[in-house]
Amino acid sequence: MRSQGLVQGLLAVAAAGSVAVTVLIFGFMIVLGLPLVTSGTFFNLFTSSWLPNEGLYGIVPMMAGSLFIAGLAMIFSFPLSLGCAALVAVLAKGRVPALLHRLVRFMTGIPTVVYGFAGIFLLVPVVREWTGSGSGMCILSASLLLAILIAPTMILFFTDSFTGVPKSYLAAADALGATPVQKFLHVVIPCSWRGLTTGVLLALGRAVGDTLIALMIAGNATAFPGSLLDSARTLPAHIALVVAADFDSLEFRTLFACGILLYAFTTLTVVLTRRMVADKGGAP
Amino acid sequence: MTRIGRSLYGRISISILTLLLIGVAPAVADDLSPFAGQAGTIKISGGTAHIPVMKAAAKQIMQRFSDVRITIAGGGSGVGIKQVGEGLVDIGNSGRKPTDEEITKYDLKMFKWAIDGVGLVVNPKNTVASLTTAQTKAIFAGSIHNWKAVGGADKAINLYTRDTASGTRSVFWKKALGKGEISAKANVVVSNGAMKAAVANDPYAIGYVSVGHMDESVQPVALDGVTPTLETVKSGEYKIARGLYSNTKGEPTGLTKTFIDFLFSETGQGLAAAKGFIPVK
Numbered sequence: 001m002r003s004q005g006l007v008q009g010l011l012a013v014a015a016a017g018s019v020a021v022t023v024l025i026f027g028f029m030i031v032l033g034l035p036l037v038t039s040g041t042f043f044n045l046f047t048s049s050w051l052p053n054e055g056l057y058g059i060v061p062m063m064a065g066s067l068f069i070a071g072l073a074m075i076f077s078f079p080l081s082l083g084c085a086a087l088v089a090v091l092a093k094g095r096v097p098a099l100l101h102r103l104v105r106f107m108t109g110i111p112t113v114v115y116g117f118a119g120i121f122l123l124v125p126v127v128r129e130w131t132g133s134g135s136g137m138c139i140l141s142a143s144l145l146l147a148i149l150i151a152p153t154m155i156l157f158f159t160d161s162f163t164g165v166p167k168s169y170l171a172a173a174d175a176l177g178a179t180p181v182q183k184f185l186h187v188v189i190p191c192s193w194r195g196l197t198t199g200v201l202l203a204l205g206r207a208v209g210d211t212l213i214a215l216m217i218a219g220n221a222t223a224f225p226g227s228l229l230d231s232a233r234t235l236p237a238h239i240a241l242v243v244a245a246d247f248d249s250l251e252f253r254t255l256f257a258c259g260i261l262l263y264a265f266t267t268l269t270v271v272l273t274r275r276m277v278a279d280k281g282g283a284p
Numbered sequence: 285m286t287r288i289g290r291s292l293y294g295r296i297s298i299s300i301l302t303l304l305l306i307g308v309a310p311a312v313a314d315d316l317s318p319f320a321g322q323a324g325t326i327k328i329s330g331g332t333a334h335i336p337v338m339k340a341a342a343k344q345i346m347q348r349f350s351d352v353r354i355t356i357a358g359g360g361s362g363v364g365i366k367q368v369g370e371g372l373v374d375i376g377n378s379g380r381k382p383t384d385e386e387i388t389k390y391d392l393k394m395f396k397w398a399i400d401g402v403g404l405v406v407n408p409k410n411t412v413a414s415l416t417t418a419q420t421k422a423i424f425a426g427s428i429h430n431w432k433a434v435g436g437a438d439k440a441i442n443l444y445t446r447d448t449a450s451g452t453r454s455v456f457w458k459k460a461l462g463k464g465e466i467s468a469k470a471n472v473v474v475s476n477g478a479m480k481a482a483v484a485n486d487p488y489a490i491g492y493v494s495v496g497h498m499d500e501s502v503q504p505v506a507l508d509g510v511t512p513t514l515e516t517v518k519s520g521e522y523k524i525a526r527g528l529y530s531n532t533k534g535e536p537t538g539l540t541k542t543f544i545d546f547l548f549s550e551t552g553q554g555l556a557a558a559k560g561f562i563p564v565k
Contacts, residue, residue, distance in 0.1 A: 050468070052448070061468075125485060135442035135486050137471050220447075220472035231471045241447045241472060251448075 026263055033256030041250060045257050050222040057254045061224040063261065065139070065232035068225060069214055070207035072143035073150060077203065081151045085158030090184050101159065107152040116216035119145045124217065131229050137219035140228040146213050150203040157202065161195020162188050201273045205266055211236035235262055315551035316348055318542045323351035326539050330357075330364015330377035331451055332475035333400055333494035334528055336559040338377070341543070341552060352539065358475050361451030365392070368531050374540045378529045379451025379494070391534050396527035397547040398561035401495035402456045403512025403524065404505040405480070407487045412436040414506035420460060423490060426467030431488060443470035444482050444491035452476060455526040456492045460507065496560030518562050528561060 036042045047058035084104070088097045123145060128136030165188050173183045189196075211234075214220075219231025220241060233241070235258045242255055328338055335358060342354035359367070361378035368376025369390030379400065382392050404420065406412060412434055415423070422428040423441060432438045445466050446453035457463060473479050476497045483489040484501035495512050498504055504512050507524070516522035536544050546552045553563035 120481065120485065128486065133440060135444075135471055135482075135489065137482070215474070221469045222472075223468035231469065233472070241449075241474070 026260075029256045029259045029263065033253060033260055036250070036253050036257060039250070041254070042257070045254060052249075052251045055250075057251065059235070059238065059254065059258055059261075061222055062233050062235045062238045062258070065214070065218065065225055066208060066234040066236075066262075068139050068228075068232065069143045069146060069218060069234055070204065072139065072228070073146035073207045074200070074204055076144060076147035077151045077154065077207075078200065080147065081154035081158060081199070081203075084151070085155045085162060086184055086188075088155070089159045089162035090188055091180055104152045104155045104159075107148075108156070112149060112210065112212045113216075115145055115149055116212050119213070119217045127229075134229045135219065135231065137217060137231055138229045139218060139225055139232050142214050142218035142232075142234075145217055146207050146210060149210065149213060150206050153203045153206055154199040157195050157199030158192070161192035161199075164195070165191045197273050197276065201269060204269060208262065208265060209236060210234075211240050215240055315546060315549040316345065318545060319345055319349045319352055319539075322349070322539050322542060324539050325353040325355065326375065326543050327373040328354065328356045328375045328377065328530075329359050329367050329373045330375075330531075331361045331379040331528065332358045332477065333379045333452060333496060334377040334530070335477075336496070337398070337528075337547075337556050337561065340555045340559065341546060344551070344555075345543075345546070354543070360447060360449030360474070361454070362449030365390070365531060368392070368533055371533060374532065374536075375543065376531045378531060380454050380526055381529060382531060392531045393533075393535055395530045395532075395544050395547070396564060397530060397544075397552070398528040398556040398563055399517065399525055400528050400561050401512045401514075401517035401522055401525045402452050402460070402492055403495050403498065403522070404460075404490060404492050404507060405483050405498065405502040406490050406505055407483055407485075408500070408503045409487045410436060410503065412505065413503070414509065414511075416508055417460070417462075420507065421462065421464045424461055424467065424470070425465040426469060437488075439488045442486050442489045443467055444479060444486075444489055445470040445472055446479065446492075447472055447474055451526065452492065452494055456524065459524045460492070498560070514560060514562065527564075528556075 036045070041057060044055075044057055045059050047056065047060065049056045049058045050061065084100065088101050088104075092100070119141065123141050124136040126136075127138065127141045127144075128134065131140075169187050169191065170183060173187045178186070214232075214234040215237040218234065218237065220233045220237055221231035222233055223230070225232040239255050239258050242251060335356060338354075338356045342356060345352055346354060357373075361380050364373075364376035364378050365382050365386050366376070367373045369386065369392065381396075382390075382394060386392060387394070404415065410431070412431060415434060419428065419434050423434070424443065424445070426443070428434060429441050430438065431441055443466075457466065471482070473482050473491075476494050479491045479493050480497055480499075480502055483491045483493075490505075493502070495504075495514060495517055498512070506512075507522070510516050510522045512522050512524070517525050530544060530547065532540060532544070535541075547556075548565065553565050556563045
């Protein structure tokens with residue numbers, strides 16, 4: 001029993017450590033971002049122009065860029081992932097599911113920069129020629145690529161929750177004469193509510209937090225994006241681009257506001273999703 | 285092949301070999317020999333225009349002296365100055381002279397080992413080969429947004445600029461745009477290499493790169509009738525030029541000093557010239 005106590009102790013320390021780091025990071029950002037509030041620049045952040053030379057530090061265009069790119073990526077990626085997971089876990093027969101599953105797992109290991117690099121040379125010219133306007137470095141290109149990047153996260157979570165549906169439920173559906181598709185829609189999906197939400201949540205977090213794809217593909221313009229074919233900048237890309245400014249400058253301080261916003265967004269999504277899952281009552 | 289031919293061939297190759305041995309090898313040994321017996325790591329970051337020369341120098345040094353490790357990162361001039369000032373790297377490169385504030389704050393010592401121009405580039409498919417300063421300002425401010433207005437195809441101009449840490453940007457902004465506006469709709473790329481790739485890939489692009497980075501994948505655009513080339517920058521005819529600096533915190537010592545001395549040696553300056561920059565010696 002002593003070893004059990006030891007293990008429990010170690011795990012508690014590890015858990016406390018990760019909680020502490022998360023809280024400390026938040027505190028760190030608040031403390032370093034504080035001069036913004038005291039100097040009265042804080043509300044200046046929520047205007048629409050980023051012109052550091054003129055003392056304007058509006059990050060609204062970057063917030064919009066982040067939301068549009070991540071949102072669109074989710075819209076592209078969710079149906080794709082759901083279909084793929086359904087195929088792997090329920091619908092396909094023979095060797096296809098195993099192969100597909102292996103491919104998806106392999107995709108999780110591909111570094112983001114590889115996607116970005118391939119995107120510059122393969123996707124951007126196609127989007128430019130297709131749409132006939134702009135440089136091809138735009139919200140659409142970035143979200144398409146981001147959709148591919150976040151798909152494996154969702155597919156793996158979906159597959160796991162689909163295969164976790166109790167066999168007896170499926171047998172009951174079979175006994176009632178359900179087709180595989182009916183079984184999937186009426187038994188598997190309602191039973192996998194929690195896994196679906198977790199997958200979507202993690203993928204959304206990854207989409208909002210991803211820096212490199214947007215930095216390489218979205219064009220990084222600081223103007224408020226007016227269409228899907230406009231160049232846009234996301235908050236993480238903005239941090240990466242501005243971080244080289246002088247440590248003491250106000251420009252640099254505004255990055256902490258960006259960090260706090262990203263942090264708040266993620267926290268909000270987590271809380272909302274938890275509540276949603278709780279309300280639905282969801283099966284295990 | 286006859287016997288005479290073969291022996292002639294043999295003799296020529298022997299004489300070339302001899303020439304190499306007596307002519308070139310001692311020169312290399314002279315410039316690289318200060319590294320003999322030294323061991324350790326030199327960390328370099330900052331200006332992206334400098335990277336080709338840094339890589340070539342590092343390759344020569346590390347091939348002969350396996351105890352010397354040299355790491356090279358980009359980030360832009362602002363990053364280079366900040367990182368060397370904070371003691372994160374040994375040498376921080378910048379494509380602009382560090383400001384007086386930066387020099388006093390970080391106690392920087394500057395070493396300007398080459399001169400480089402910054403020129404406008406477009407895609408090779410673009411027919412526009414020359415612009416005036418007024419047109420350039422208008423294009424970057426976003427008031428001219430179609431190539432037709434400057435004698436090109438009826439296509440929207442895709443603007444490319446660099447991030448604010450870039451020395452290339454700061455020189456171009458000061459000397460070519462007269463500190464004029466750069467449109468918020470401009471795409472932002474993070475290195476000279478990325479700028480070249482973006483312009484080479486986009487038929488309607490315009491951007492600016494270090495003259496040393498220009499090659500056949502992009503087409504330089506003459507500004508007020510002067511094409512940015514190695515020759516026009518060297519003669520002073522093309523005005524948008526800057527020094528390439530390697531900065532250290534305080535006087536350099538040890539390996540870092542040896543490396544900087546190497547940049548100023550005949551071999552080091554030769555590398556700078558070979559990569560398209562104008563040596564200072």
